[in-house]
Amino acid sequence: MSNKIAVKVDDLTVAYNYKPVLWDIDLEIPESVLMAIVGPNGAGKSTLIKSILGILKPIAGSVSIYGKSYEKQRSLVAYVPQKGSVDWDFPTTALDVVMMGTYGSLGWIKRPKQKQKKAALEALEKVGMLPFKGRQISQLSGGQQQRIFLARALVQDASIYFMDEPFQGVDATTEIAIINILKELRKAGKTVIVVHHDLQTVPEYFDWVTFLNVKKIATGPVKDIFNDDNLTKTYGINYKVSIQE
């Protein structure tokens, strides 16, 4: 972890209708951390990511990536949406989906060439999906689909990765494979922000954590703030997670 701030969120407020989903969020995410966003259902975890990425329009507030607006820094950011957000029966192959990660750097109209294909194949290899490159995406298991999404983000070669529940519906093997890749990314100086559900694995996987429940409850190093007090504040009930060590 360095002292640089990778993502800075100021006074972010988001509402779908009348009721705010996120209220007045201030958040500073330092560079080169592996951060979990935790909170109950409806706490606005996905909404937070989507607002930072400009998919949702906030009512108020601002977001900066390395000190500049997100629009200017787009190329530094990669996104892994929830697996369930797309139709996996779409007529396309695993390789083709991963190639989509190169579209952003290509810009309008330009077609992907050999260079982009090579990058996509490398990313597939990294997530252990190279043998499945020609497979129609509906014929992949849930874990494999998640790996494809991860590979698509890896191709973007970004500095900051946002991931929406990458461990949802994947088996233990895939979970370990994914977390190892995320840890590698952090080692390489990247910042990884993950919407996460399994509180038990937070201390083992992550070094930074944000507690969220419409408002920001706490954010900081896992070893300092991942405690019963913050869990109780976030989840409303008396939570006891015994942290080993």
Added chain:
Amino acid sequence: MDIQEYFSLVFSDYTLRTITLGTAILGAVTGMLGSFAVLRKQSLLGDAISHAALPGIAISFLITGAKDSNTLLLGALVSGLIGTFWIRGIISKTHLKSDTALGLILSLFFGFGMLLLTFIQKQPNANQAGLDKYLFGQAATLIESDVWMMAIVTGICLFVLLLFWKEFKILLFDKDYAKTLGFNTKAIDILITSFIVLAIVLGLQTVGVVLMSAMLLAPAAAARQWTNSLATMVFLAAIFGAFSGVFGTAISASQDNLSTGPVIVLVAAVFVFVSFVFSPSRGLLFKQIRFIKNRRDLQLHKTLSFMYNIAETHDDISHPHEIKILNNFHGFTKGTLKKLVDKNYVILEGSTWSLTNDGFKTALNLYNQLTKKDE
């Protein structure tokens, strides 16, 4: 005129050639764009748009008094677009689901259009006859300039499709992700939708308001069954659409009094039916065959492994056993037993069976093999 006569005439007869060319081009462009509508799960959008075009035709006639197709279709285009943007507005601004919004706009615009049509028919001047052909279409009214118009629009559509292929694909598959990559998804969205509206409006004269959506959906739905590649799907949909147009025209021209629009739609439906049943990977027929075959194989293997479990308890694996003891085993039939004999896994002698060395070995590795095949 029979079909053969038709095909000999189609190259020489001017009218027939114009109509055939027109319906073929129309089928190709609607098939192409229909693929996008189907993949975006906006199948009903086409139906709503075509119905929404009707008041435009009527109003256009009321204002200009003209009956040439270009003027009327311009009106159709405008009201089709208005309908489309209302639908989008309703979906994004209210809590109504898209099917409600589509149904609402469809019936509202169609009702208004019908009202205007009846009003026009009550008018005293004699010019009004023929507007109702836009309800079910009349390919016979196609003239060369109409076909040129279709060809030009199809050309532009093809050009735009090739130019923005990558953008269309990513929008269809994952809109939010496309947004984060910096693509203006709204612009791509409007581009696709506008072309869909344009294609629908072009077809109104030929196929009509009521059946137009079938031209959009049927070729695309058929094409999806044969391929897992977007490019191939769009290409196949265009081919299916074009052939529906040609065959439909041929059939309707060779049988008197059969109107072209419905026949084209029925031909397209045949493509859909054949595709749904006979496509090798997604078709019902082969799926069912694969399903039954898999079950049989599994039953066979289970019977073999059941025999293995019995034989295992004896020192001599080829020790004969009564067939009777298999009777309670689910999945065992005389057929499976015979198949096992054919494969040399089992020897039958009178009312007893015994495992061969081959059968024993196969049964031993069965579970491993099955799981390996699954990978």
